[in-house]
Amino acid sequence: MFTEVLLAGTVLLGSSVQWLTGMGFALVAVPALVLLLGPVDGVVLANCAAGAISVVGLAGGWRRVRPAAMVPLCVAAACTVPAGAWVTRQLPEPALLLVMGSLVTVAVLLVMRGLKVPALRGTRGAVAAGAVGGFMNSAAGVGGPPVSLYALNAGWTVREFVPNAQFYGVVVNAFSVAVNGVPRLSADQWGAVAGAMLAGALAGRALAARIPEKRARLLVLVLALAGGVTAVTKGLWGL
Incomplete structure (x- = not known):
């Protein structure tokens, strides 16, 4: 039961920030x-x-998707998703x-830091970002x-970024699930996840009108940084 509560809380937080800022579920929750x-x-x-959140979010913004950028991004991601899945299966848990x-x-x-890299512009930049993103996603x-x-x-702009990021999220997560399969969860865990995603959507939409976008994005990044450092610490301890 305790695991289900923690699982629901994690998904709730991730879903909330995804609806609040248009990004951040994986950064916060993974x-x-x-x-x-x-x-x-x-x-x-x-x-x-x-992927499920991106599908719902894309429903209202698909007309603003930029095919010229998204096609090379998604094709490149599809090519590197299998490599990321292979790495996941080969490494022991502490190393992962x-x-x-x-x-x-x-x-x-x-x-x-808002890193500026000239190589990340145009079609070559889209291919590079998609390839790295596909590997990291799987x-x-x-x-x-x-x-x-x-x-x-x-x-x-943010208005341009959100629907394109959601489109990319739909595609790359579909590829990742196709390669990795679905998680092995109990019925209670699936129920907790579904309920938390719904509650997170409601909470995120309610908070969106009250929290400035810049502050919300900073919160997402701080939470993600704390989670990343925690995972590194546990990995080092396990090694």
Whole structure:
């Protein structure tokens, strides 16, 4: 029962920030999900939940998707998703925790710094961001930061970024689930996840009108950084 409560709380928090800012479910939830369920099931559950939220969110913004950028991003991600899944199956759990925590921590720090990289512009930049994002999504459940950096270097506004990030989330998470399979959860755990996702959607929408966007994004990144450092610490301890 205690595991279900922690699982529901993690998914609730991740869902809330996803609806609040348009990103962040995996960044916030993956470190905790990995600690609760193990690296494989934790990552795949994050893929399932983030993909489902992206599908719902995209329903109202699909007309603002930019095919010229999204096609190379998604094709590149599809090519690297199997490599990330292979890495997940090969490494022992402490090493996986260390790798996942490190990926989350580095990704958050790069996004917080707003790294400007000329190579992340145009079609080549889309391919590079998609390839790295696909690998990270299937290996660590966190594929959004490379796309965020691409959007930053392309000069996208938040209004432009959100629907395109949701489209990418639908595609890359679908590929990741197809390769990794679905998480092995009990009926009670699935019920807790579904209820928490619904509650998170309601909470996120209610908070969106009250919390400034910049402050909300900073909160997401701080929570993600704390989770990444925790996963690194547990991985090092296990080694």
